[in-house]
Amino acid sequence: MRSWNSHIQVSNLTVRYDGHAALSDVTIDIPDQKITAIIGPSGSGKTTLLKSFNRLLELDTNVVVTGEVRIDGENIYGPGVEVTHLRKKMGLLAQKPTVLPMSIYDNVAFGPRLNGRPGRERMDEIVRTHLVAVGLWNEVKDRLHKPADRLSVGQQQRLCLARGLAVEPEVILGDEPTSALDPRSSRTIEEKFTALKSRYTIILVTHILRQARRLADYVVFLYDGRIVEHGPAGQVFGTPREQLTREYIEGIFS
């Protein structure tokens, strides 16, 4: 019945920190080449769900993940999964921009260099393409070899996006990627997301409901580690089925 293909299938995913369940029995399909917004109050498990997609959760001790996350049909928590290979498919854009302690050029080139060294000209081309894609090229083309942390915060976040895209991922994970940015930089990032969704599956954690309304094709509403409701954005925002969803999107609680 549905008009889209799913890219990521989550089934019965439960995540516990020190025995406390941050996510309980989450089952959901994430549509391919659409923007899916994960919304919900803070502490509802949004970021945990996002980080379960590229197995960043396992950097901590005492985290127990059960259930399945299938990406391109493969359970990423199954045995024999190469985690670096998985992560190359998933670009992450964090809350605060995290540029690497090196030049602007080297930031973008970092990912491609992990898979052998493309030639000088090829690398220049890769760096240029992705800086153009995030609208940063004209601002930085004369100082590519200057340290990246000299850029403004908004520019740094776009650089992080370019760095992620240079790995040629299939999925972009955004963890409240505009929360540290000024309104203009936020809008630039939002525009980039809209432009990118024709080629990537985008999953966006956001606490800004208006941002979810502007960008999302599909919405997942989490509350206390459980999915309360999910569906096409128009339906969830227009005619929510659950009382809790309605109260949240009407701003009765946040």
Add this chain to the structure above:
Amino acid sequence: MRMWARKLKQISAVVLMIAAVGVFFLIFAAIVIAILVKGLPGLSLDLVTKLPESGLYLGGGGGVLNAIVGSLLVGFGATVLALSVSLPLVLFINLYLRRGARLAEAVRFSLDVLWGVPSIVYGACGVAVMLAVGMRGSLLAAVVVVALIEVPILSRAFDEVVRLVPRELDEAVLSLGASLRTLAFRVVLRAVLPGLVTAALLAFGRGIGDAAAVMLVAGYQDGIPANPLEPVATLPLAIFFLVSTPGAQARGYAAGMVLVLLIVFFSLFSRYVGKRLSSHRIGD
């Protein structure tokens, strides 16, 4: 009334802090002046450029070049050795272990304990091992034992810097599909290089000035060791011998001054290198 009380509290806190700073500088100045007053009369070019002649320790001629070179050899050797243990250790507990791992805490706790162990105990352990393998006091033994003394200092100082690296940076790098090795050596090490240099020079300063352990394991000789298995002179021991001989005391204090100057030099050097490296990272 309450405004008054609050103001008084604030002022008295500031006064206390200023007093503490004053006391600190007073002590520092007293030490420097004492060393200069006692040391300058005994200082001569011979002292720092000549090996001891027979009878130096009885007030005869010659200098303590053997001890200066010996201390530098022990200091450098030990710091290089300590670095080769501390660097992988700290990167391992911070990056390869999961965050909050018990093993990492156990390592930190052990390092803290080792930091507190007096160096004479390291020396005694060194002697026990040397007796067991039939080795005499030597440069090699001194380098190994002083390296052990330096490992906790170097590791903990370095660990504190690595722990300041934001976890978001780790996540960003790993999200690009990088291995832990790439994260550790190509990104984190680069980010903390100034801190590593500072930690290494801190440990070096501690190593070069250590007296108790080298007294037991380094031996002593009037020449410069031709190979690592020969005994080696060190400045703290030279100072000890000179100061405890009535006719040679002035030169003992002068040797002490040389040691202090070496430490001051390396501290300044570490600050300079640290600044250069960090400005290299942030600026251009």
